[in-house]
C-alpha cells in the first residue's frame with residue numbers, strides 16, 4: 062500500500078528495482094490471447110482494460126526500464142447483496158430491505174427511512190440473484206487476465222460477518238459446479254492459459270489470526286510467519302510459508318480443502334462460527350516470454366557480440382506475477398457482535414488490522430502524505446494492492462436486513478473510499494538467470510560427457526594401434542628369423558655344392574695333363590685356350606673357397622664364443638651345485654646337532670624335574686652352557702641365561718627345525734647361520 066498516484070504508484074518510497082519493470086503503453090490497445098475473448102465490463106468503465114499492448118523497448122543499462130512509473134489504474138469496487146436468509150425472512154418479514162439496487166445504473170440506494178435514501182455508485186452492482194459466474198466475470202476475471210499478462214493482481218472481499226465473502230471467494234462447488242467461487246474459477250482460467258512446459262504456478266495459503274499471527278493454512282503448525290520486505294524493490298514476501306506448485310485443478314482443489322479445513326479448525330478453537338481471520342491465497346505465476354525480446358536485442362547490440370554467441374548466453378525472460386485473493390474477517394463492530402473475554406481481544410486484534418486497512422484506504426483516497434501501512438500485518442501484506450503496482454478489485458458484501466443498517470453503511474462507505482484509490486500497474490519482467498544457469502549446466506554436462514566419450518575413444522584407439530604395432534613387429538621378427546634361417550641353409554648348401562664342384566674340378570684337373578698330351582697333336586691352340594680357361598676357373602674356385610673359408614671361420618668363431626659361454630655357465634652351475642651340496646651337508650650336520658641338543662635339553666629338563674641337576678643328565682648342554690659361561694666370564698651365575706638355553710626357552714626347537722626345513726633358501730641359510738652362531742656360542 063502506498064500513497065497512490067502521487068508517488069508514482071510504486072508503493073511506499075521510490076523503487077530501485079533490479080527487475081525489469083515495464084511501463085504499459087498508455088496508447089496501447091488491449092491484448093487478448095488468440096481465441097480467448099477478453100471481458101470488458103459494461104458501462105461506467107468498470108474493469109475496462111487500460112493496458113497490455115506491445116511493450117516499449119528497454120532502456121539502456123542492462124535492460125532496466127528508464128521509467129519506473131506504471132499506468133494509473135483505479136481500484137475497482139463491486140457491491141454484492143446477499144439474499145435474505147431464513148432468520149431474516151422471519152424477523153424482517155414486515156420490513157423492507159435497507160438497500161435498493163439499480164444494477165443497470167450501477168447504483169445502490171441506502172434507505173435512511175421510508176422517505177429518504179442515499180445513492181452510491183459502484184463499478185458493478187450485483188443483486189441477490191447474480192450468479193457466481195457473473196460475479197467472477199465482473200470482479201475477478203479482468204484481474205486474472207492481467208496476472209496472466211505479468212501484472213500483480215488482488216481480489217478482495219470486505220463486509221460484515223455472514224454477508225457472503227467466503228461464499229463469493231472460497232466456495233468449492235463440490236455439489237454444484239455453478240456455485241464455484243472466485244478462487245476456483247481463477248485457478249481454472251490460470252491453468253487453462255499457461256504453457257506447462259515453460260510456465261509454473263505455485264501457491265501459498267495463509268490466514269492472519271488473533272494477535273497479528275500469520276498462520277500457514279497448508280501447515281498450521283507454522284503459525285508465526287514473518288513478513289519480509291525487500292529493501293531494494295519494496296516487494297513483500299513470506300519466505301516461511303509453504304509454497305506448492307500446482308499442475309492441475311484437482312491438486313488445487315485438494316489444497317483449498319486442506320486450507321479450508323485448517324481455517325475452520327482454527328475458528329472453532331476460537332469458539333466462533335464466523336471467520337475471525339483473514340484468509341489469503343497467494344498464487345504466483347511465472348511465465349516465460351516467448352520469442353526474442355527487445356531487451357536481449359539491445360543487450361547484444363550494446364555489447365557488440367555476435368548474435369550466435371549471444372544466443373547461447375542470453376538469459377531467457379520471465380514475467381512473474383502474483384494473484385492475491387483475500388477473504389477478510391467480518392467487519393462488524395465489536396459492541397454489536399457481543400464479543401467478550403478472549404474473543405473480545407481477538408476481535409479487537411482483527412478489527413485493528415481492518416481499521417488500519419480502512420485508514421490506509423482513507424489516506425490513499427485523500428492523497429494524504431502519510432499512509433499508515435506499517436500499522437498492521439494485513440496492510441503490510443496488501444501494500445502492493447492499494448496504491449501499489451497491482452490491479453485490484455474489491456467486492457463489498459452486504460446483507461439486506463435493516464437491523465444491520467449501520468454495518469451495511471460502513472461497508473458501503475469503505476467501498477466508496479476504496480474506489481478513489483489509484484494504483485500504477487506495472488509489468489514485471491526479469492532475466493531468468495536461474496534457467497540460464499540450468500541451461501548452461503545441462504550444456505556443460507553434455508560437453509563433459511562428449512569430452513569423456515572422445516577421450517575414451519582416443520584411449521581405445523591408442524590401445525588398438527599399439528596392439529596392432531606390437532603384432533606387426535612380432536610378425537616381422539618371425540619372418541626375419543625364418544628368412545635368416547633360410548638364407549643360412551641356402552649358403553650352407555651352396556658351400557657344400559661349391560666344395561663338391563671344386564673336388565670334381567680338382568679330379569678333372571689331375572687327369573687333364575694326360576688328356577692334353579693326347580690332344581697336343583691335334584691342336585696346340587685349343588690347349589692354350591683350355592689352359593687359360595682352367596686357370597680362370599681355378600682362380601674363381603679359389604676365391605670362392607677363400608670366401609667360404611672366411612664365412613666358416615666367422616661361424617666357427619661365433620660357435621666358439623657360444624661354447625665358451627656355455628662352459629662358463631656350466632662352471633657357475635657346478636660351483637652353485639657344490640655350494641648347495643656343502644650347505645645341505647652343513648644343514649644335515651646342524652640338524653643332527655640340534656636333535657642331539659634337543660634330546661639333551663629334554664634330559665636336562667627331566668633331571669631338573671627329578672633334582673639331578675643339568676650336569677649329570679645333560680652333559681652336552683652343560684658343556685655348552687659352561688662354554689657359554691667361559692666365553693662370558695663376567696656374567697654372574699644367577700644372571701641372564703646362556704643364549705642356547707634362551708633359544709630353547711624362547712623359540713623352541715620345533716620352530717627352529719621348521720625354519721631349517723623352510724622352502725625359502727634364504728630362510729634356511731639364516732636359520733642355519735643362527736643355529737651355527739648359537740652353537741658356536
Ligand SMILES: Nc1ncnc2c1ncn2[C@@H]1O[C@H](COP(=O)(O)OP(=O)(O)OP(=O)(O)O)[C@@H](O)[C@H]1O
Nearest residue numbers: 143144221222223224225226227228335336390391
Ligand atoms: N449470494 C448468496 N447467495 C446465497 N447464499 C449466500 C450468498 N451469500 C452468502 N450466502 C450464505 O450466507 C451464509 C454466510 O455466508 P459466508 O459464510 O460466505 O459469509 P462471510 O461473509 O464469509 O462470513 P464470515 O465473515 O463470518 O466468514 C452462508 O450460509 C452462505 O451460503
